[in-house]
Amino acid sequence: MSDKIAVQVDDLTVAYNYKPVLWDIDLEIPEGVLMAIVGPNGAGKSTLIKSILGILKPIAGSVSIYGKSYDKQRSLVAYVPQKGSVDWDFPTTALDVVMMGTYGSLGWIKRPRQKQKKAALEALEKVGMLPFKNRQISQLSGGQQQRIFLARALVQDASIYFMDEPFQGVDATTEIAIINILKELRKAGKTVIVVHHDLQTVPEYFDWVTFLNVKKIATGPVKDIFNDDNLTKTYGINYKVSIQE
Amino acid sequence: MSNAQIEIQLIASLVAIACAIPGTFLVLRKMAMISDAISHSILPGIVVGFFITHDLGSPILILLATLAGVVTVVLVEYIQKTGLVKEDTAIGLVFPALFSIGVILIKKNADDIHLDVDAVLLGELAYAPFDRLLVSGVDLGPKSLWIVGAILMITIILLFAFFKELKLSTFDKGLAASLGFSPVIIHYGLMTVSSITTVGAFDAVGAILVVALMIAPAATAYLLTTDLKKMLFLSIVFGVFSAISGYWFAHWLDASIAGSITTMLGVLFLLVYLFAPNKGVIAVLYREKQQRTEVSLLTFLLHLKNHDEERERHVNHLNEHINWQKVRSKTVLELALKNNMIIIDNNIVSLTSKGDEFTTQAIDYIITNEDAQIEDMKDDFFLFRG
Ligand SMILES: Nc1ncnc2c1ncn2[C@@H]1O[C@H](COP(=O)(O)OP(=O)(O)OP(=O)(O)O)[C@@H](O)[C@H]1O
Ligand SMILES: [Mg+2]
Numbered sequence: 001m002s003d004k005i006a007v008q009v010d011d012l013t014v015a016y017n018y019k020p021v022l023w024d025i026d027l028e029i030p031e032g033v034l035m036a037i038v039g040p041n042g043a044g045k046s047t048l049i050k051s052i053l054g055i056l057k058p059i060a061g062s063v064s065i066y067g068k069s070y071d072k073q074r075s076l077v078a079y080v081p082q083k084g085s086v087d088w089d090f091p092t093t094a095l096d097v098v099m100m101g102t103y104g105s106l107g108w109i110k111r112p113r114q115k116q117k118k119a120a121l122e123a124l125e126k127v128g129m130l131p132f133k134n135r136q137i138s139q140l141s142g143g144q145q146q147r148i149f150l151a152r153a154l155v156q157d158a159s160i161y162f163m164d165e166p167f168q169g170v171d172a173t174t175e176i177a178i179i180n181i182l183k184e185l186r187k188a189g190k191t192v193i194v195v196h197h198d199l200q201t202v203p204e205y206f207d208w209v210t211f212l213n214v215k216k217i218a219t220g221p222v223k224d225i226f227n228d229d230n231l232t233k234t235y236g237i238n239y240k241v242s243i244q245e
Numbered sequence: 246m247s248n249a250q251i252e253i254q255l256i257a258s259l260v261a262i263a264c265a266i267p268g269t270f271l272v273l274r275k276m277a278m279i280s281d282a283i284s285h286s287i288l289p290g291i292v293v294g295f296f297i298t299h300d301l302g303s304p305i306l307i308l309l310a311t312l313a314g315v316v317t318v319v320l321v322e323y324i325q326k327t328g329l330v331k332e333d334t335a336i337g338l339v340f341p342a343l344f345s346i347g348v349i350l351i352k353k354n355a356d357d358i359h360l361d362v363d364a365v366l367l368g369e370l371a372y373a374p375f376d377r378l379l380v381s382g383v384d385l386g387p388k389s390l391w392i393v394g395a396i397l398m399i400t401i402i403l404l405f406a407f408f409k410e411l412k413l414s415t416f417d418k419g420l421a422a423s424l425g426f427s428p429v430i431i432h433y434g435l436m437t438v439s440s441i442t443t444v445g446a447f448d449a450v451g452a453i454l455v456v457a458l459m460i461a462p463a464a465t466a467y468l469l470t471t472d473l474k475k476m477l478f479l480s481i482v483f484g485v486f487s488a489i490s491g492y493w494f495a496h497w498l499d500a501s502i503a504g505s506i507t508t509m510l511g512v513l514f515l516l517v518y519l520f521a522p523n524k525g526v527i528a529v530l531y532r533e534k535q536q537r538t539e540v541s542l543l544t545f546l547l548h549l550k551n552h553d554e555e556r557e558r559h560v561n562h563l564n565e566h567i568n569w570q571k572v573r574s575k576t577v578l579e580l581a582l583k584n585n586m587i588i589i590d591n592n593i594v595s596l597t598s599k600g601d602e603f604t605t606q607a608i609d610y611i612i613t614n615e616d617a618q619i620e621d622m623k624d625d626f627f628l629f630r631g
Contacts, residue, residue, distance in 0.1 A: 016328075017326070017327070017328045050419065053419075053422070053423040054422065054423065055418075055419050055422040055423055071425070074423070074424065074425050077423065079419070079420060079423045081417065081419045081420065085417070085419055086416055086417045087273075087416065090273065090415070090416045090473075091273075091467070091470060091471045091472055091473045091475075091476050092412070092416065092471075092472070092473055093471075093472070097416070100412075100413050100416070100417070100420060103409055103410075103413055103424055103426070104424035104425060106409075107425075108407075108410065108426070109406050109407065109409075109410075111408075111409055112409070136471035138471075152420075
């Protein structure tokens with residue numbers, strides 16, 4: 001981790017139909033952390049990521065990526081949406097979905113060529129999905145679909161990765177495979193931000209954490225702030241984690 | 246074939262292609278209803294355009310009607326954004342309103358204009374060859390052929406230029422936005438193309454046939470392929486096939502051409518819906534039956550493996566103990582025999598070594614919760630499927 005700030009969020013307020021679901025969020029994410037965003041269902045975790053990525057327009061506040069607006073820094077950022085957000089019956093193959101990760105560097109109108117295909121195949125290899133490259137995506141299991149999404153983000157070759165629940169519905173083997181790839185990314189100096197639901201594994205997987213529930217409750221190193229107090233503030237119930245070492 | 250006949254088929258085919266392209270994306274975006282809305286609500290644009298130009302083929306009219314189509318989409322989305330009603334309700338509110346404005350405008354001015362609602366909705370392909378494009382006295386062919394041809398050219402150019410963007414934003418809006426391909430621009434681009442196509446085609450074929458040509462070929466193709474490019478190609482083939490066969494069907498019956506083409510589209514969809522190799526009703530039923538028999542077979546093999554006692558392995562035991570109907574036991578036994586999984590000696594059934602190996606592997610997969618692997622295993626072991 002360096003002392004550069006990768007992502008800075010100032011006074012961010014986001015609303016759906018004029019009803020705010022995120023209030024006045026301030027957040028600084030240092031470069032090179034592997035950060036979990038935790039909070040209950042409906043806390044606004046997905047909304048936060050979408051507004052950082054310019055997918056949603058905030059009603060107030062601003063976001064910067066390495067000091068500049070997201071529009072200028074697009075190429076530095078990769079995104080893995082929540083799995084349910086796409087139509088898996090769409091007529092396309094695993095390889096084709098991964099290739100979509102290269103579209104950003106291509107820009108409008110230009111088509112992917114051999115170079116992009118090669119990058120996509122390498123990413124598929126990395127997540128262990130090469131044998132499935134020609135499968136139609138609805139014929140993949142939930143965990144395999146998640147790996148395809150991960151490969152698509154890898155192929156973007158970004159500096160900052162946002163992932164919305166990459167462990168949703170995957171088995172233990174896939175979870176370990178994914179977390180190892182994320183740790184590798186961090187080792188390579190990338191910043192990785194993950195929406196995560198399994199509180200038990202936070203200390204094991206992550207070094208940074210943000211507690212979110214409509215407002216930001218706390219953000220910082222896991223070892224300093226991952227405690228019952230913050231969990232209780234975030235989840236409302238009296239929380240006792242048994243953090244296993 | 247007379248010249249007029251060739252021209253009619255040509256116009257119908259070009260309309261079919263021009264509709265199938267945006268239609269494919271509308272179907273994938275689950276927006277079939279919006280094409281229905283557009284096709285009706287362009288009416289006020291057409292009427293106002295006709296007041297100004299007195300010419301159904303004039304560019305100003307096409308522009309105004311296209312605008313009416315895009316306004317429909319904007320209104321639908323605006324109403325939907327209030328969160329008070331769902332999309333289909335919003336569509337149901339907007340297009341009757343716009344359509345009725347068009348109808349009122351026509352009725353109010355019925356004396357001045359030669360335009361009637363039926364003609365807009367149903368069109369009349371048979372008359373299309375009579376309205377010719379004349380440039381300084383030279384006959385360049387039917388006007389609609391030129392209009393539809395021009396629209397088709399634009400559509401094809403846009404498709405080739407923005408195929409990647411259309412695919413991405415249709416599949417994953419969020420990623421498209423985060424990569425800088427504004428889904429809003431692509432959405433309105435597609436809506437504009439759909440509106441222009443509807444407007445350009447309505448004069449020749451009528452608004453209802455436009456909707457059918459946009460949705461039915463794409464919906465049919467969707468049942469047959471898992472590849473977007475093939476889906477586009479098949480939509481075009483189905484559209485053109487229905488256009489031409491529909492024309493001859495009408496010719497033979499002396500019926501409305503638009504009506505016959507729509508019938509052909511329906512028949513084609515029905516056939517594919519029934520007989521498509523993977524998603525078709527019959528294929529699905531057949532697969533279910535096969536699955537049922539094969540699960541019974543596996544149950545039976547497991548039973549044999551678990552029981553050495555002859556009494557448990559008697560052929561009749563199948564009916565009595567495992568509680569199967571006679572027919573079912575017979576099917577299962579035959580399937581096991583055909584695949585060399587069992588031998589029957591004196592009415593006593595035993596596993597062959599192949600049957601034993603299959604069963605052992607299957608148990609492993611079941612215990613480790615990898616049932617899905619059994620399907621792959623069947624490919625290795627089975628000579629005949631259930
Ligand atoms: N498109 C939308 N329109 C209206 N309200 C929405 C929309 N999307 C989300 N919301 C609301 O915004 C709030 C935050 O949603 P968000 O999806 O960000 O939650 P989340 O923390 O990601 O939850 P989860 O853990 O279930 O994924 C919720 O109350 C949700 O109902
Ligand atoms: Mg979420």
